[in-house]
Amino acid sequence: MAASDELKFREFNEAMDLLAGNADATTPSISESQSHITLNMSSSCNEEYEPDEEDDKTELLSFQKKQSSFWTFEYYQAFFNVDTYQVLDRIKGSLFPLPGKNFVWHHLQNNPDLYGPFWICATLVFTLAISGNLSYFLEKRGNSSFHYSPQFHKVTIAGIVIYCYAWLVPLGLWGYLHWRKGAHVTTDVYSFLEMVCIYGYSLFVYIPTAILWLIPIPWLQWLLIIVAIGLSGSVLVLTFWPVIRSDSKPAACVIMAIIVSLHILLAIGCKLYFFQKPRITSSIPIAYTTATQQQKHTPSPTAAEGKGI
Secondary structure (H helix, E strand, O other): OHHHHHOOOOOOHHHHHHHHHOOOOOOOOHHHHHHHHHHHHHHHHHHHHHHHHHHHHHHHHHHHHHOOOOOOHHHHHHHHOOOHHHHHHHHHHHHOOOOOOOHHHHHHOOOOOOHHHHHHHHHHHHHHHHHHHHHHHHHHOOOOOOOOOOOOHHHHHHHHHHHHHHHHHHHHHHHHHHHHHHOOOOOOOOOHHHHHHHHHHHOOOHHHHHHHOOOOOHHHHHHHHHHHHHHHHHHHHHHHHHHHOOOOHHHHHHHHHHHHHHHHHHHHHHHHHHOOOOOOOOHHHHHHHHHHHHHHHOOOHHHHHHHHO
């Protein structure tokens, strides 16, 4: 009987007293606790897998960006990903080259652009053409028989010369360095875009120089050419010499001589073509020649009288 009494259900008075004191209290059931655990587990699983999904989306977007077509705007957008501060810093670096500071390593920093070189070349083209026209007009304005007509062909010539120099010379240099690298020569090679940046920004100094060439003082014009060649040429030498010097000494010297010679030829050629003085022809020799020819064709009076007789 004692064992059967222990197996009977008993009422717990303490629990009844607690429920009577707090009638609004609720007791959670087993099903509710299981559902709560299930929700927590599902939410934790979602939190664990969300970063992976975001990483997959990022990788997919980056892959799509890398695979942009050559004919799309997104392909060229990366070449103009530069702000005003970076452009001004690169222009400053091209105007004030310092020994030991490589233009690519200190200013481009693996982020070359086409924005600066394109607009620098375009500005230089129009500056040369306009300044050349003004120089021609100022030289001829004292001549009463002179009638000014704009020389628009100078814009075309300036555009061909400047853009060919800023694109074809880097292309040839880039191809040569790759060829030397393929010939088992330990030379570092800049990318083609970096070389275009170097040449494009190095031409900025010629923009104020072309404006100052309007001053009709020959020695000052040639002094400005020397200063401009020295500044822009220093950018090229300080940038390309660390790459070329690892080649054989004769080859490195020849390449540097070609780079500097082409740069000097560009500056002197622009000065002589766009700012050359007009040829002043004297009217005295022409009048003398005309009078002499008339005397030769006019018979003398004695000869005319002899023929009349």
